Amino acid sequence: GAVVSQHPSWVICKSGTSVKIECRSLDFQATTMFWYRQFPKQSLMLMATSNEGSKATYEQGVEKDKFLINHASLTLSTLTVTSAHPEDSSFYICSARWTGKVNEQFFGPGTRLTVL
Amino acid sequence: GQNIDQPTEMTATEGAIVQINCTYQTSGFNGLFWYQQHAGEAPTFLSYNVLDGLEEKGRFSSFLSRSKGYSYLLLKELQMKDSASYLCAVRGNGGYNKLIFGAGTRLAVHP
Numbered sequence: 001g002a003v004v005s006q007h008p009s010w011v012i013c014k015s016g017t018s019v020k021i022e023c024r025s026l027d028f029q030a031t032t033m034f035w036y037r038q039f040p041k042q043s044l045m046l047m048a049t050s051n052e053g054s055k056a057t058y059e060q061g062v063e064k065d066k067f068l069i070n071h072a073s074l075t076l077s078t079l080t081v082t083s084a085h086p087e088d089s090s091f092y093i094c095s096a097r098w099t100g101k102v103n104e105q106f107f108g109p110g111t112r113l114t115v116l
Numbered sequence: 117g118q119n120i121d122q123p124t125e126m127t128a129t130e131g132a133i134v135q136i137n138c139t140y141q142t143s144g145f146n147g148l149f150w151y152q153q154h155a156g157e158a159p160t161f162l163s164y165n166v167l168d169g170l171e172e173k174g175r176f177s178s179f180l181s182r183s184k185g186y187s188y189l190l191l192k193e194l195q196m197k198d199s200a201s202y203l204c205a206v207r208g209n210g211g212y213n214k215l216i217f218g219a220g221t222r223l224a225v226h227p
Contacts, residue, residue: 043220044159091156104149
């Protein structure tokens, strides 16, 4: 099956610093990747849709200058949380849509971000 | 607007059958997904329905009625490892086929 990886799996940082999270599709090409955020005991909230070679599309209420998304290749998308604050602490999950199987999104294992 | 409703929590006994319901009101519809998520892990795909009817896959089955905006996930022969959150997600007609998730149902399976 299609595999999506994320790195790092967890990160702790100080308030005011920036953190980059990578999402890779390991055995398929993903023209579209999605970034979600999940707070404890809540569901996944879509933050943005990332398309290779173009600007990301952000959901309403998500600050694009704070959550920078880059999708430079068909196998890699990155999310950078800039000037992180404790309220940004969350579980960030990416998913990738494989053009060969449009009915399914494949999720990465998630990144646990803790901002002190 | 988009609205996807599921029960917050359910409990069931090992070996039993449980049905998790999902109702949705979305601006478009292009398929309904069920995912399983264990605490601290990413969701894993369970089922996909785009046409009315029942899709069966081993111990798990999923049903869809588009006219009623309703789906359910049926879990048979429950095992302790089935204790998890079950997420209902709808794909709209908008660009990029993005999924909108319900709040999830936390299922606890007891011996």
